[in-house]
Amino acid sequence: MRLVKSIGFVWIVLLSLTIMTVSCNSDDDVQENVIKVTRIEVEGITDDIVVLEVADTYKVNVKLLPDDAEDKDAYSYEYSSANEEVFKVNEDGVITAIGVGEAALRIDPVNNTDLWTSITVKVNSKLFLIESLDIDPAYQDFYMGIDKSINLSEIISINPEFATNKDLIFASDDTSVATITRRGVLTTVGLGDVNISIKSDDGSNIEKTIKIKVRNTTYQNLDRDGWEVTTSHPYFADGTVVGTPESLIDDPDAYGTMEGEPTCLVLVKPGKSLGGITVGNDEEVYFIIDMKKEEDFDAFYLRHRLKNASAFLRLAEASVYGSNNGVDFESVAEGLSINVEENEVIVDLPKTVSYRYFKLTYDKWHATGNTVQISDFNIIKLGYEEL
Secondary structure (H helix, E strand, O other): OHHHHHHHHHHHHHHHHHHHHHHHHHHHHHHHOOOOOOEEEEOOOEOOEEEEEOOOEEEOOEEEEOOOOOOHHHOOEEEEEOOOOOEEEOOOOEEEEOOOEEEEEEEEEOOOOOOOEEEEEEEEOOOOOOOEEEEOHHHOEEEEOOOOEEEHHHHEEEEOOOOOOOOEEEEEOOOOOEEEOOOOEEEEOOOEEEEEEEEEOOOOOOEEEEEEEEOOEEEEEOOOOOOEEEEOOOOOOOOOOEEOHHHHOOOOOOEOOOOOOEOEEEEEOOOOEEOOEEOOOOOOOEEEEEEEEEEEEEEEEEEEOOOOOOHHHOEEEEEEEEEOOOOOOEEEEEEEEOOOOOOEEEEEEEEEEEEEEEEEEEEEEOOOOOEEEEEEEEEEEEEEOOO
């Protein structure tokens, strides 16, 4: 009887241990059976390479493996480009191709720094065709005098700016009126009307036509009454040249103290000194004429100093700017050549403009001498005689 009880007790103990063991093993099995992400890759690509063309975009789609991983929802990513001159990538994984080349894209899970992947982004060149040619309306149908030139390539805007081939083909339908070079420099040679065709050379078949009327010109000086002149620097004056800003626009027959010598505006050249006036090497020398009202003009007249005809005292190149408030000036024409061999010159502007304030900058002069001297100046409205 005692033996039976002992055996029974042993069985109870063994059964209890078995149950405990099974319970423990059951908990471990539950923990070990949770499936987690072990690898990441990019979907839809071959050999870990994305091939794009310049300006293309591509959305990266990340795949988490194994497919039945239960912690996928916890994943978010950071994207980085090894070379942003090849491509850029935003926080949403959208790649934008920038330039030709190859660079690595790295993808780092925010919540699991042990896992990351990278792919190669290869960017190839792309042909961007010209979509349109824009021409200032002022040049669509305009007048020019004989023996005048204009570079049409400078007045044409090509769209888009990143077009691959920006070469244009220019042609004149009447070379007895105007000729044009391969680079778009048009020269008028005879009276008449001429059409200039401008075509794209990239296969896009974009074309524009400009009509030009070539006529004999007349020059009408604007009325200078009431005009005021200001200068960038103090003017040099002596008993001969007078030197004041008003000397530019006084009576063209007015004289200084030396008989036969017209008055002159005298400004010191950059990098020079005279009469206590010093102008720095990099300082801009100019004058501004306030015409007191908005005026149409398309040329200017300049008379060099006559009594002393030395070329080194004469302005050789200038630029013109216009404004209607006297503060904000817009470029009208830059790098205009001025003949220093002739006493009086008329310089045409590329088109008719309308401003109240006329600004002329001194751009080029002879290295010899300390000053530039201009004895008379006027702003001109061109007229054209009809055929």
